[in-house]
Amino acid sequence: MLQISTIEKEFDRCVKGLEKRGLEGAENLLKDVLTLDGQRKKLQGQLDDILHESNKLAKEIGQLFQQGKKEEAETAKKKTTELKQKSKSLGEELSNIEVSLSRHLYNIPNIPHDSVPAGKTDEDNEIIKVEDSNIPDLGNHKKPHWDLIEAYDIVDFETGNKVTGAGFPFYKKHGARLVRGMINYFLDKAAEAGYEEVQPPVVINEDSGLGTGQLPDKEGQMYHLEANDLYLIPTAEVPITNMYRDVILKEDQLPIKHSGHTPCFRREAGSWGSHVRGLNRLHQFDKVEIVQVVDPNKSYEVLDQMVGHVEELIKSLGLPYRILRLCAGDLGFTSVITYDFEVYSAAQEKWLEVSSVSNFETFQANRLKLRIKNSDGKKELAHTLNGSALAIPRIMAAILENNQAEDHIKMPEILHPYLGFKEIRKN
Template structure:
């Protein structure tokens, strides 16, 4: 979440940043935050004064009894009782104001980086790189992946629908091997790039969802287990980043770099059509994530390296791709800047998003209370970043469609050691 002290110092910049996102009521929202913070400071000052007076009286009471001044001591005790009730009332009032302030901040998004283009929808995103010289001419071999997976019997939506519901497919035979092979390849490449692998839980508590900004913003998109008040994760970013919630890191521990593979769960229904058909949009899917915690002065270097890492992965698979810088209106709630990667699906003749790489600066760290203790002993909020490296289903869809032939589907060469086969044929 945003820092009140920074809002106060840079009110105009923060107002303009939120308006760039399309939040026209930005000025009033930020003024309300500052007003609540003013109330908080006032109440905290009054409470501190009452507690100080109460402590002072407590010492005087003992001295008065020792001096035999019983009546004065009893009068002081009565005053202490009044002060305790006053401090209780102030504490309750302060708690209400602090909760209101926190809730207000929880509902205000991050402000975009100055380089982020203005715009309202994904149509306003800036295409910064296109590598499309590998788009195949499929000729008559131009079946979309939902036909290919049925023809080669490698993904079973019908059984998944019976067992669970729509959007929960079974991968089978060479399809299951392809998923596992891609996951292992992506994890190996992340390890080579210096990311330490972790396998986190796939359920989180409310504090973790609040910490990385999925709550309250994306509450309707997450699967909630009410009996335990736990949530299925939408991405491995959430549990991995929350490893460092309420943590003070030493400067020499940075950068922290983690990678992890998990299933991801999202309540995305969407209308029926080619944009959500087959593997294009699922409720459960596998993804390899990369996460970094860094010094603020290093976060944009880290972002560039993460973007480069994802680009190298897609290149190695031989897929046409493009990189977009998201406009302010299309940015995620917590993000300062996001680069999306899309691969070209030749049979569908469309671009499919397969990765987002984002810098959150101190927004998540402020929620997480994740700080760095510098060599001079001063503390500052860390910067956090994450990226998909990569999401499996749409990568799989593009591989199947772009490499199809009359009686087989070729696999990218880099995956051969991970698969045990070089092409998918009908069983």
């Protein structure tokens, strides 16, 4: 969430940023925050004074008792009753204000970067790079991947439907091996780039959901385990970034770089429809995520590195791709700037989003209380970033479609050592 000090110091920039996102009444919302914060300070001051009085009296009463002056002590006790009532009512008033203040703050999204284009929907996203020279000419044996996976018997939706439900497929044979091979390849590449691998829990508690911003905003997108009040992760970003919740890092520990593979679970409530077929959208899918916690002065340099890393991965697989800079209206709640990567899936003739790389600046760190202590002993909020590197099923869809031939599907050469086969054939 935004820092109140930022709202105060850069009020106009914040208003403009929120308006760019299409948030209505941004100025009033931010004014309310400042008003509430002013009230908070005032009440806190009053309460502190009363508590000060009470503390003083309590000490005096203690001394009177020790000196055996019981009557005087009893008289003094009576004075405290009034103070107690005052502090109680002030305390309630204060906590009401605080609740209201934090509700406001939790509902205010991050301020977009200057370079983020204005716009409302994904139509307005800015295409900053297109690499489409390798879109294959598939001639007349062009099959979408949902036909291919059936023909080659490598993903089984029907059995997934029976065992769990729609959106939970079984990968089989070469398909299962392809998933595992890609995960290993992506993790190896992340390791080469200096990311330390972790294998995080795939369920998280409420505090973690709040920390990275999935809660309270996107409550309905996560699977909730009610019996334990835990959530299935929608991305490894959540557990990995939350490793650093309530942590004060020393300068020389930076940058923190982690990679992790997890299944990701998304309810995708409301986004299901006939246009979503095959591997394009699932309730459970595998993804390798990269996360960094960095010095605030270096986060844009790091963002470029992460974008470069993802681009190299996609290139190495020989897939046509493009890079988008999301417009303000399409930008995630917590993000300052996001680059999306899409690969071209040549049979369905569609661009598929396979990665999203974002800088959150201090937005997550503020919720997480993730700080850096510099050599002068001063503390400041860190910047957090993350990116998919990469999401498996859509990469798989594009590989299958783009590399299909009459009676086989070629695997990208870079994956051969990870697969134990060079092409998928029937049987």
